[in-house]
Every structure is written in structure tokens, then in C-alpha cells.
Amino acid sequence: MASSMVCKAEGREVILERVFNAPKELVFKVFSDGEHLKQWWGPRGWEVTVSNMDFRPGGAWHYCMKCMDQSQGDFYGMESWGKSVYQKIDEPDRIVYVDYFSDAEGNISEDMPASTITMTFEDQGGQTLLISRSVYESEEAVRQVLDMGMEQGITETWDRLEEYLSSQV
Numbered sequence: 001m002a003s004s005m006v007c008k009a010e011g012r013e014v015i016l017e018r019v020f021n022a023p024k025e026l027v028f029k030v031f032s033d034g035e036h037l038k039q040w041w042g043p044r045g046w047e048v049t050v051s052n053m054d055f056r057p058g059g060a061w062h063y064c065m066k067c068m069d070q071s072q073g074d075f076y077g078m079e080s081w082g083k084s085v086y087q088k089i090d091e092p093d094r095i096v097y098v099d100y101f102s103d104a105e106g107n108i109s110e111d112m113p114a115s116t117i118t119m120t121f122e123d124q125g126g127q128t129l130l131i132s133r134s135v136y137e138s139e140e141a142v143r144q145v146l147d148m149g150m151e152q153g154i155t156e157t158w159d160r161l162e163e164y165l166s167s168q169v
Contacts, residue, residue: 003019003020014146018130022169027130028091031119032055045071055086059085066080083100084100094120095118098114116134
């Protein structure tokens, strides 16, 4: 039985928590390798079509998600580019990065809110508690990403992560 995600918005911060049925080293690994991320990143119906990763402090992951599900109407065929710039990596306990919307060349979108994300991976006796804390510039930016459907998107993404992890253990 999959664990449910907890999502809380507090001021300029969005906190996500979920327990995954996999050891923390594995959960960390599938966040730190672009080939792994391609297998599960994004909401249902979306695929990572471009994944360029340099996983080190100062490095970045530049990627494209594309909607491949015709039943998603106007979203079908849409591309969403993102760029994560890594600040700190404490394997296998923590990843800190700045998350941006970008274009295909990796230029950061000034029109969309960026956030600094701290992901912690906590061992829970063979399972992993993943805590993601995203800090935005303002409460308005938090509202903007929540209004865009961020909670549903990350819930579906982490559901796909759970499914992928079960195939890796």
C-alpha cells in the first residue's frame, strides 16, 4: 500500500512529506542520476524527453517533460522545461538545489517562480521518509505554483517514483 503525501503551505514555504518503501540509499540514487529520473519524473502522461545532468554542487539538471497523453486535451504535446542547480549534496542524506522553469537552451524564466529546495532522506527501518522543503520569494509565488496544480503534479510524480522504486528493490 502506497503511503500518502503530506503537502503543507506555510508562508513562503511548501513542505512535502512521504514515506517510500525502499532504502534511503536507493531513493537518493534515483534522484541523483538523470537516467533514473527519466523513468519516473513528472505527472502521469508526461515523459522526460531530454535529461542532461551534472550532479555535483554547482552542477545542474536541465530537462524537458512532454505531455504524451492525448486524453489531457490542450496539454497534449506541450513541453515544460526545467533546470535544477545543485548547491549542496550530502549523499545519501540531503540535496539542496534551486529549481527554475527554463527554456530549451537552459535560460531561466524570469516570469515563473523559482524556489530553493532542500530534500532530506531519512531512514525508517528499510523505508525512507522523504521531506522536500521549497522556499519561494513570496507567499504570492507559493499561491502561483499551487494554483498551477503543483500539488497534483508532485503527487502523481511521487506515485510514479513509488512504482519505479518497487521495480528496483
